[in-house]
Amino acid sequence: MAPASDPSPASTDAACVILPAAKTPTMTPTMTLDGIETPAALIDRTLMMRNIGTMQSRITALGTRLRPHIKTSKCIEVGRLQQQAGGRGITVSTLKEAEEYFAAGFDDILYAVGIAPQKLDRVLRLRRAGCRLVILVDSLAGADAVIDKGRAETHAFEVMIEVDTDGHRSGVAPDDDLLIEIGTKLDRGGAILTGVLTHAGSSYGLSTPEALQQMAEQERSRCVRAASRLRAAGLPCLEVSIGSTPTALSAQTLDGVTEVRAGVYVFFDLVMANVGVCRPQDIALSVLATVIGHQTDKGWAIVDAGWMAMSRDRGTQAQAVDYGYGAVCDLAGALVDGYVMSGANQEHGIVARRDGVPDREIAQRFPIGARLRILPNHACATATQFDAYQVVDGDGATRIWSRFHGW
């Protein structure tokens, strides 16, 4: 990729970067957040850099590469920091992401969603412009579409086969004959079969280290098994790509794996805290909100951030700790223990005690005009509600990083 323009404390060397140990942020944001309109998406840069370092050091220590999934941030600056920390290439969930990052100098991109035949023209445009964009199939029909397009255009697409290792979503079972059929079809059809890919998305539903380690090993071993079967059939399979934030942080070995993909770790969120792979105080993304009213009898403060800002994601609803629409922090980012956004309309959030006991002093605790930070259930869903991040540095200075959305 192109040289990054954003200065970073992280090394640009490929070796793992160990960032400073955890500590409470000591910024003085009251001097710098005053001018920011609410609601706004804040990135605590110190926390984000630590999260990036934690994941990178873990994957490096296990002897493989990290290919960050940039669907969480959709922000060029964040992607550059992940590369500077040691990431190799990026993963994307849309062709828009591939186009935006390629335009910013990223040229090693994996599009980790099964390809729709109608999207091959856009893929081809990127590849012909010099982007090493790899696509994904998990069916004979999908492979046929890729081969047909490749022949019509005299182009060899690079393709991975998606493998289903946990019944979560897409992919071919590792022991299914279909795996070999798809591989053979691609290889003989003129496409470049680069490897196998899986995503153990069901790891999001776990919450103990034992279960997470077991799922990580299942993800690894089944994907390696698929690769071995392809190779035994005389087919090429250079890459074995696995990953999710929970399994990436739980794996005890990555033998046979050539790269790990993970995304939400860059910010973390309350769902991940309930899964057990971070703490609430590690979450680098929050929504800045202003108190606009109260219902004192009910112990409610009303803020100007509703589900339009937080997203409708209620991912903690079925987890050990239900945070409603988010956990409440003060302006400096310190958790206000026991307070959550208990309800949300489009532009109204209700802040109340999580245990449901009305706080009759709520208007004194959070007066009109006071500003709070709300930690999100799901960082990917909350971040996408905003056009930009307000990035708060360790010294309290803020800057704006734009982000994009759409397809």
Added chain:
Amino acid sequence: MAPASDPSPASTDAACVILPAAKTPTMTPTMTLDGIETPAALIDRTLMMRNIGTMQSRITALGTRLRPHIKTSKCIEVGRLQQQAGGRGITVSTLKEAEEYFAAGFDDILYAVGIAPQKLDRVLRLRRAGCRLVILVDSLAGADAVIDKGRAETHAFEVMIEVDTDGHRSGVAPDDDLLIEIGTKLDRGGAILTGVLTHAGSSYGLSTPEALQQMAEQERSRCVRAASRLRAAGLPCLEVSIGSTPTALSAQTLDGVTEVRAGVYVFFDLVMANVGVCRPQDIALSVLATVIGHQTDKGWAIVDAGWMAMSRDRGTQAQAVDYGYGAVCDLAGALVDGYVMSGANQEHGIVARRDGVPDREIAQRFPIGARLRILPNHACATATQFDAYQVVDGDGATRIWSRFHGW
């Protein structure tokens, strides 16, 4: 407002416009939707015009004005069609909406979220530019902030007092002494007290005509009661503004009401169908998606629209019919009975039978590359995931209308 540039079958006269009776859309979209990248947000213009006409005719027949809430569409063209059908002014949920619509010629705007003191500068800029922007308070502290700013700027803000008629969210109880105190403070403090406003948001939780009519009457009578108390105290109260889509479509009388606000009716959605104020086939907004894979044993088709396209809104989860992340229609917009988006990841949707019985013929029914339309649970939440609408006319022609988001 400025003359609308978009031609419309609806009259520009203030009188109610009765649009043609319901019928199945007969467009030929396969000739025109082919070039649209997925996922995309489609507006069926015929259905939208009928929805606009239904609401406008009802409110006109009950003898009052409709002030459409444009937070649902955030699209200038849609707002113009609502005005052409007889709407008088607009309601907004953010100052960004006010600024965008004012720039497009709308100058009668109600900002129906309690004002944060820090936002008064933006309000003032709009008002000084000629926008009749009315703001909202429900506390003495909020009133103080408005008065202080008005005095400092030698400006009389126009202000309404929010009234709580159903315990749903914000507002002062109609019989609370605080109502008179706030009104007195505003009136004597140099602000222009224009009236009272309420929103019976709890109507979204109802599902019988009787309950809806009762809630509509409660919303009306309690807001009129608040207005009467202000007037009895010698305070001005010209406007009595009420509304939600369910109550607006259920009210039997609007005596004493000067305007009704409603938003989601412009598109309708599956939540409204469960509430009972529309049918699924009235829903004008859908998400166009492409099939990218299958899990035949489970009866799943995987499409390239996940929660990033549909939003995370699961509003039908606790209703009579749970549609998952949306109801499945064919490319022409006809419901495929019994099929829903049963699950969603960021860019993957799982299409399956609603009753959970695996359809082993799913790959034949919805082959790779096939296109489907998915009706949303909540139109406001789904629409905001997109930067533009693809508007499908009755003759099958499509055009693009941009929309905005952010604050």
